[in-house]
Structures are given as structure tokens and as C-alpha cells.
Amino acid sequence: MAAANGVRRVWVGKNTLMSTPAVSAVIRERSGADGSKATGAFILTASHNPGGPTEDFGIKYNMENGGPAPESITDKIYENTKTIKEYPIAADLPNVDISAVGVTSFEGPEGKFDVEVFDSADDYVKLMKSIFDFESIRKLLSSPKFTFCYDALHGVAGAYAHRIFVEELGAQESALLNCVPKEDFGGGHPDPNLTYAKELVARMGLGKSDTGVEPPEFGAAADGDADRNMILGKRFFVTPSDSVAIIAANAIGAIPYFSSGLKGVARSMPTSAALDVVAKSLNLKFFEVPTGWKFFGNLMDAGMCSVCGEESFGTGSDHIREKDGIWAVLAWMSILAHKNKDSIDGDTKLVMVEDIVRQHWATYGRHYYTRYDYENVDAGKAKELMEHLVKLQSSIPEVNKIVKGIRSDVANVSSADEFEYKDPVDGSISKHQGIRYLFEDGSRLVFRLSGTGSEGATIRLYIEQYEKDASKIGRESQEALSPLVDIALKLSKMEEFTGRSAPTVIT
Numbered sequence: 001m002a003a004a005n006g007v008r009r010v011w012v013g014k015n016t017l018m019s020t021p022a023v024s025a026v027i028r029e030r031s032g033a034d035g036s037k038a039t040g041a042f043i044l045t046a047s048h049n050p051g052g053p054t055e056d057f058g059i060k061y062n063m064e065n066g067g068p069a070p071e072s073i074t075d076k077i078y079e080n081t082k083t084i085k086e087y088p089i090a091a092d093l094p095n096v097d098i099s100a101v102g103v104t105s106f107e108g109p110e111g112k113f114d115v116e117v118f119d120s121a122d123d124y125v126k127l128m129k130s131i132f133d134f135e136s137i138r139k140l141l142s143s144p145k146f147t148f149c150y151d152a153l154h155g156v157a158g159a160y161a162h163r164i165f166v167e168e169l170g171a172q173e174s175a176l177l178n179c180v181p182k183e184d185f186g187g188g189h190p191d192p193n194l195t196y197a198k199e200l201v202a203r204m205g206l207g208k209s210d211t212g213v214e215p216p217e218f219g220a221a222a223d224g225d226a227d228r229n230m231i232l233g234k235r236f237f238v239t240p241s242d243s244v245a246i247i248a249a250n251a252i253g254a255i256p257y258f259s260s261g262l263k264g265v266a267r268s269m270p271t272s273a274a275l276d277v278v279a280k281s282l283n284l285k286f287f288e289v290p291t292g293w294k295f296f297g298n299l300m301d302a303g304m305c306s307v308c309g310e311e312s313f314g315t316g317s318d319h320i321r322e323k324d325g326i327w328a329v330l331a332w333m334s335i336l337a338h339k340n341k342d343s344i345d346g347d348t349k350l351v352m353v354e355d356i357v358r359q360h361w362a363t364y365g366r367h368y369y370t371r372y373d374y375e376n377v378d379a380g381k382a383k384e385l386m387e388h389l390v391k392l393q394s395s396i397p398e399v400n401k402i403v404k405g406i407r408s409d410v411a412n413v414s415s416a417d418e419f420e421y422k423d424p425v426d427g428s429i430s431k432h433q434g435i436r437y438l439f440e441d442g443s444r445l446v447f448r449l450s451g452t453g454s455e456g457a458t459i460r461l462y463i464e465q466y467e468k469d470a471s472k473i474g475r476e477s478q479e480a481l482s483p484l485v486d487i488a489l490k491l492s493k494m495e496e497f498t499g500r501s502a503p504t505v506i507t
């Protein structure tokens with residue numbers, strides 16, 4: 001919501017619900033364009049202060065960057081919810097036809113207000129064209145040697161996918177899977193991972209049974225609101241941690257937006273350290289932040305970070321203040337186009353997703369990585385498990401005794417702590433952001449309680465091992481990580497506390 005010439009204005013995306021990236025892009029694009037300033041598009045109460053910080057819920061804030069609210073705001077909102085006694089509902093708000101672009105004016109109790117319905121895909125395409133070289137991607141997509149498949153899982157990405165991949169970049173209609181947005185996501189679970197993106201996974205040759213059809217060279221999926229992504233090659237899964245590292249390693253050469261360099265890169269704490277190795281080698285500023293996109297936003301606003309990502313399938317850059325699923329796919333297409341710029345025509349074999357990842361591992365080493373989720377665990381038991389792990393941290397020799405008793409073939413634990421983050425921009429401190437056990441060879445075990453699980457508690461266990469030796473980078477990751485998994489489960493007494501002999505989901 002923003003105020004233009006003193007008239008309040010609400011923006012609504014035509015038909016497409018409004019995906020997260022589009023909302024953020026629109027706020028950044030439109031903020032100031034008509035002399036107005038966006039002030040927190042997601043807060044439902046009206047703004048009274050055109051162009052300045054807004055006072056809603058009795059809280060002053062200024063969120064014209066379109067990003068998630070910082071902790072200082074959500075903490076205050078939570079505090080206020082404890083004293084709210086009543087709230088007004090605009091029950092007789094007139095209906096607005098959100099399928100037609102245009103501005104409609106209404107008279108409200110506090111004066112006139114406008115509702116502007118716009119085509120959010122227009123704004124988004126414009127933004128993407130200012131970042132990527134569409135011509136070179138179009139050349140790649142038009143090559144008969146390159147095949148592609150995009151699964152929107154019936155989320156909002158479908159509307160953007162058709163416009164960008166088919167209309168702008170010339171992909172075949174048949175490249176789009178589940179790209180008609182549906183309110184119930186077609187009965188599926190719109191989570192872009194190997195468990196839920198079943199059709200894409202099968203099409204890419206990663207399903208349990210062979211479809212008998214040659215899979216496409218490049219595949220990708222989005223979640224319901226199009227802010228997350230999964231990247232696949234033919235019969236090949238790219239971990240989100242590797243994906244952000246590979247984008248960062250290739251950004252300067254492959255993506256015009258970054259041609260003058262990267263301001264810095266960042267990852268969430270549980271995300272693998274693949275990005276750290278790239279940052280070190282390219283001499284880039286690097287940040288490790290707690291889980292949650294808002295922490296990246298501060299760095300970006302301060303001009304300290306260009307590319308960032310999370311293990312939870314979010315990847316993005318400072319073009320907006322949210323993760324952006326379609327941006328990530330365009331970033332990969334740009335890298336593929338760049339690597340193949342001299343071989344698109346003719347008979348030369350193209351460099352494909354798996355080649356790029358293996359080349360990356362050969363250069364920077366490989367971070368074997370897996371995440372175990374224990375969903376809907378008894379909240380009290382989950383808390384006890386975490387307390388047990390924190391208590392253990394007081395004696396590293398004792399931890400090592402247990403570790404060696406479980407497996408003598410793993411490195412020693414060198415340190416253990418609870419991750420705490422001091423924001424370098426505003427100095428705020430976030431405590432208890434996950435329990436870490438760090439090993440001498442760079443391996444890590446991380447335990448966190450999910451902040452988004454809906455029933456009981458969700459325990460997330462992240463397991464990572466770094467392998468520099470090029471002759472050992474081609475193993476199956478579950479096999480390579482099995483000693484560390486064994487240690488994590490026994491050290492945490494997972495089964496004892498949760499009663500679970502296996503996780504709900506393994507990524």
C-alpha cells in the first residue's frame with residue numbers, strides 16, 4: 001500500500017495471486033515512480049504518512065524494500081498482539097475485478113482510495129531483462145541439443161513461466177509441466193524437492209522406474225509462491241547449497257547484472273560451506289547468517305551482498321529482497337548459455353548441468369550434504385533433545401570419546417556451539433540459531449528446530465562432509481555420509497528422545 005498524492009493506493013497483481021518475487025519487484029520498481037513511496041505492502045491497516053515511515057499497530061517502520069520484516073518489527077508486532085482488544089473489519093469493501101488491468105477509485109470512511117490492478121508479469125519480465133542476457137538464453141533454448149522442463153507444481157510460477165520461458169525465450173509449450181496455477185495446487189504439495197516434485201523427478205530420469213524416454217538436459221521446479229527452486233540435470237540432482245555456490249562462482253562472466261563484480265555472498269548457517277570455498281578463492285566478502293531471508297536483506301540494503309542462498313531451496317540476489325525461484329532458473333540458463341556460447345551450433349556436445357557441477361567439485365572440492373527432518377515430534381521431547389546436545393557441548397573431550405566409540409574412522413570434533421549472529425549492519429544479536437558440532441576436517445553436524453513446522457516440533461539435522469581429494473568426489477552422498485549420520489543419531493539420542501527410528505523426509 002502506498003500513498004500517491006495523498007490518496008492511498010493498493011496494488012493487486014492481475015490473475016496471478018502475486019508471487020513473492022513479483023511483490024518485492026513491484027514494490028521496488030514502483031516505489032517512488034509516481035512520487036509515492038511504498039511502505040510495507042503486507043500490512044493490512046492503512047498508511048497515513050505519505051512518503052515516510054508508517055505508523056501502524058503503533059509501530060514505526062519503513063519497509064519500502066519489499067523484504068520480509070526484520071526481527072525488531074515482528075517482535076514488536078507480537079508484543080502488540082498481546083494487548084489488542086478489538087480490530088475493525090472492512091466488511092463492505094467493494095469487489096474489484098482482479099482479472100482486468102486498471103485503476104478503480106473508491107470512497108472510504110477516511111477518504112478516497114485507489115485499487116490498481118496490474119499485470120505483475122510485465123514488471124517481472126522487465127526486471128529480469130535488466131539482469132540477464134535474454135538473447136543468449138534464447139539461443140541456448142532454441143538449440144535442438146538442449147532440452148528443458150519446468151514444473152511449477154501448479155503454483156503461481158506457472159503464469160510467469162509461460163510468459164518468460166515460452167513467449168520471451170522460445171521454449172516449447174511441452175517444456176512446461178503443471179504450469180496452470182490452481183488454488184489447491186492440483187492436490188499436490190508444491191515443494192520443489194525430490195519427494196514432492198514427483199512428475200519432474202520422473203521426467204528427469206531420477207524416479208524409481210525408468211520411463212523409457214530420454215530425459216531433458218535441464219529441469220527445474222518452483223514452490224507455490226515461486227520464491228524457491230530446485231535445479232536438476234539429466235538424472236542428476238543439484239543440492240541447493242551447491243547451486244548457490246555455482247551461481248556465485250560463474251556470476252561475473254555469465255550474468256550481465258554482475259559483470260562489474262559481486263559485492264559479497266552469503267548463506268544461511270545450515271547451508272553447506274560450498275559457498276565459503278568459492279568466496280575464499282574469489283576473494284569475496286562472505287557472510288554466514290541465521291536461517292531466514294530477512295538476514296540477507298540487511299546486508300543487501302547496505303550494499304554488502306549480491307548473491308545468497310539457503311539449503312531449503314531458496315536462492316537469490318540483491319535485485320529484490322526475497323528469494324526468487326525463476327531468477328535462479330534464469331541464472332542457471334545463463335551459466336549454461338555462457339559455457340556453451342561457442343558450441344551451440346554444430347555437432348560439439350554441450351556442457352550440461354552435471355558437467356558443470358562435477359567441474360565445480362573438481363575445482364573447489366565437494367561438500368557431501370544431507371538433511372534429515374523429523375516432523376511432528378512431541379515438542380517437549382524435541383526441547384529435551386536440544387538441551388541434551390547443548391549440555392554435551394560443555395566438554396569436547398567427552399564428545400570425542402562418544403564419537404570415537406561410535407566410529408573410529410571420523411575426524412575429531414574441534415568445537416561445538418549454539419550459533420549466534422551479530423548483524424554487521426544494525427548490530428542486532430540473534431541467539432540460539434542452531435546447535436553446531438564442527439569437525440577438524442571441516443565436517444559439520446547441525447541441529448535446529450524448524451520455525452515453520454505446523455504440528456508439534458520439527459527437528460532438522462544437517463550433515464555435511466568436505467572432500468577435497470578429486471578421486472573421492474564421485475560417491476553417493478548417503479553412502480559417503482553414513483559414518484556422520486551414525487554419529488549424529490547416536491550423539492543426539494534421536495530415537496530415545498523422539499521414538500523415531502527414521503526421519504520423515506531425507507533431502
Ligand SMILES: O=P(O)(O)OC[C@H]1O[C@H](O)[C@H](O)[C@@H](O)[C@@H]1O
Nearest residue numbers: 291292293310312450451452453
Ligand atoms: O525454520 P525452517 O522450517 O527450517 O524454515 C526455514 C525457511 O523458512 C521460511 O520459508 C523462510 O522464508 C526461509 O528463508 C527459511 O529457510
